[in-house]
Amino acid sequence: MEYGQPQASAGGSVVRAILSLLPDWLEWTVLSLIVAWFGYLGAVNVWRRIQYRRAVRAGRPIHAAAQYGQGRGADYLGSYAPPRRPDGDGD
Incomplete structure (x- = not known):
């Protein structure tokens, strides 16, 4: 162990070991593709947030998959939901 050096995570060590086996030109290509x-x-995430905010502002209906904080998918099955048990316990 070298002192004064921060320890890398296990995943970082594995990636570094794999990349060290590649030629330099391929190593830079792989790193560029990852970046x-x-x-x-990140761009897709920002784009989706912008589209969601525009839809909310315009009062358009929002697709169920795009609603934030919606919970589990089984809570939104509508008419396709299985019938509830008589004891009222849904789980």
């Missing part, structure tokens, strides 16, 4: 993927995910 681009996280950038894409």
Whole structure:
């Protein structure tokens, strides 16, 4: 163990070990693709939030999957929901 160096997580150590086996040009390509993927995910998340806020502001109906804080999917089955038990316990 080297002193003064922060310890990497196990996942980081595995990724670093795998990347060290690749040639430099492929290592940079893989790292660039990973960064681009996280950038894409962040952009999609921001885009969805903007669309949700526009829909709420305009008073348009929002698809059930897009509603925040909706809970479990079984709570929103509507007419497809299984019948409740007579004792009232839904679980």
